[in-house]
Every structure is written in structure tokens, then in C-alpha cells.
Amino acid sequence: MTWLEIAEIDLSAQWQLTPVTVADIFRFGSVGNLYSHFAIAHALADSEGEITDLAGVERIQVLNFRQILALPKPEYFSDRRLAIRGIIPAIGRNITPLILTIEASDMPLSNPSSVTVTPATASTATPTSVTAATTNTQLLALNTNRKGATVWNNSTAQLYLELGGTASATVYTAKLEAGGYYEVPFGYTGAIAGLWTAANGNALVRELT
Secondary structure (H helix, E strand, O other): OOEEEEEEEOOOOOOOOOOOOOEEEEEEEEEOOOOEEEEEEEEOOOOOOEEEEEEEEEEEEOOOOOEEEEOOOOOOOOOOOOEEEEOOOOOOOOOOEEEEEEEEOOHHHHHHHOOOOOOOOOOOOOEEEOOOOOOOOOEEOOOOOOOOEEEEEOOOEEEEEEOOOOOOOOOOEEEEEOOOOEEOOOOOOOOEEEEEEOOOOOOEEEEEE
């Protein structure tokens, strides 16, 4: 197996992109440990490097040795980059920030013809209405049975939505304009939080199980 370094990222709370890659297997190394976890996703980006689509967001714990992860490209992506951002822990903010090195392998995952894929399905959509607030607000609690979820910002204010327990105007996954709609990435079962720029309206949430 041959490894080729494709990126070195000084983690921050904003998504950063690797170059376009067709690899399926990646190795991650780190220096420093301000971010006890980092988030990773498959990304499509325009010619100026602006993200146009994210898929398969995962939360990865930072370890003291090189981690190898299999991250096959989503079938509906013609190509992709990896999008990575840091997740700041509640303590230890004075520790040296984390620099993540990313290497790609030339080894294929497997013979696709030998793999049987059974897609996850959901039979129940549970509706929830969450009143808009200008402070951090839980939209959904962690639910390991979740297959998916949707959020409609039924407000005239912007909604900062975070895949995690704490959202802010500077740390968020997506910013929904008035009437905006968001589908939670497949496989994410953790808490979802949000806050609005003004307290009016609500978020109409559907959790699929």
C-alpha cells in the first residue's frame, strides 16, 4: 500500500477542503490537541472552492497515532473532496491547535461486484415544532434509531443549525434563510441545535425512524 499526502490542514471551526481525490482509504495524523474531535464529510465545490454539497458528515475522535479510515465516494458524486473542520471541546481551549495531515492510499476498498448494499429505510416521521430563540436551542436530541431528519425554518429570521449540541453565529453546519429547508446527512444520529437571529416563528422538524 502506497500513501500520498494530499493535504495538511490547520483545523478551525470552518470547513476546509482537500484537493479532489478518487481514493477510498485515507490516513490521518495530528500534531496538537485543541480539537478533541473533528468533523469530516464528502464535499462538492465550485471552481472558486465554495462548497455546493456535503454528504456523510462524521465526527472523528483525535488519537495520538495515525488513523486509517475507509471513506468511499458517494455514488451520486462525480468526484469529491474531503471537507474537514475542528470541533472545540468544552475544556482545554488554551492547548496548541491541531494540525491534521491527510494521506490517500492507492489501494481499492474491494471488488464492487462482490458487495451487496441494503439501503436503510424509515417507516415513521415524527413531527416536532421548536420555537425560535436567539439562544442555543435543541432541535433534536441524540437518537441512535434515527434514519434521517428534515428541518424547515418557518421564521422570518435566519437559523444557524449545528450538527452537535451547541450552535452559534460563528460555529454552525448550515445557515437557513427564512423558509429554508435542510436534510440531515444520512447516518447522523447525534444531537442537533440551532439559534435564530430573531425570536419569531419556529422550526418544523421531522425525525425519520
